[in-house]
Amino acid sequence: MHKPHGILTAALALGITLLIACSNSASTEPAPATQTPIPRATQTLQSDTPPSLRPKNPARQSNLENPERFGVYNTNIRWLFKSGGQIRSRPRVSGDTVYVGSDGDLGTPGLYAISLDTGEERWVFPTENGVQSSPALADGVLYLGGRDKNFYAVD
Known part of the structure; x- marks a missing residue:
C-alpha cells in the first residue's frame, strides 16, 4: 500500500523539475521592438x-x-445691468425678457427680470440670500433654487 505523502512528494518533485526545465529554456535576450516610433512635430x-x-x-x-x-x-x-451683487446663475431668456439670479450684496438679492432690448429691470423676486441655481422655465413658471435653502416656483 502506498502512503499518501509519497504521492504528494512525487508530484511536488515533478512540478519543480518542470518549472526548472521551462525557466532554463527561456531566452534571456530581449524581444525585438515592434512599436512604431512617435512622429516628431513638423510645424514650427x-x-x-x-x-x-x-x-x-x-x-x-x-x-x-x-x-x-x-x-x-x-x-x-448692447447694455449693462447692475444687480448690486454677484451673478451666480446662467441667464434664461424667454421672449423679450432675461431672467437671472443675484446675491444682491449691495441691492436686492433674488431673481431679476430684465428687458432684453434695453437692459432695464422689469421686476425682482426677492430671496433671503440670493439665487444659487439658474432659473428653469416651463409653462410660464420660473423654477429656481435660492441660497436660503428654498426652491421657488415663480408665476
Missing part, C-alpha cells in the same frame, strides 16, 4: 518673438484696470 512657430514680448491679450494681460470699459476688448456692449 510662425513668430521668432518670445511669448513674453508678443502683443498682449487685453482680456488677460492688459495693464488697464478694466479693458472692456475702454473699448479695448469689446466694443459691442
Whole structure:
C-alpha cells in the first residue's frame, strides 16, 4: 500500500523539475521592438518673438484696470445691468425678457427680470440670500433654487 505523502512528494518533485526545465529554456535576450516610433512635430512657430514680448491679450494681460470699459476688448456692449451683487446663475431668456439670479450684496438679492432690448429691470423676486441655481422655465413658471435653502416656483 502506498502512503499518501509519497504521492504528494512525487508530484511536488515533478512540478519543480518542470518549472526548472521551462525557466532554463527561456531566452534571456530581449524581444525585438515592434512599436512604431512617435512622429516628431513638423510645424514650427510662425513668430521668432518670445511669448513674453508678443502683443498682449487685453482680456488677460492688459495693464488697464478694466479693458472692456475702454473699448479695448469689446466694443459691442448692447447694455449693462447692475444687480448690486454677484451673478451666480446662467441667464434664461424667454421672449423679450432675461431672467437671472443675484446675491444682491449691495441691492436686492433674488431673481431679476430684465428687458432684453434695453437692459432695464422689469421686476425682482426677492430671496433671503440670493439665487444659487439658474432659473428653469416651463409653462410660464420660473423654477429656481435660492441660497436660503428654498426652491421657488415663480408665476
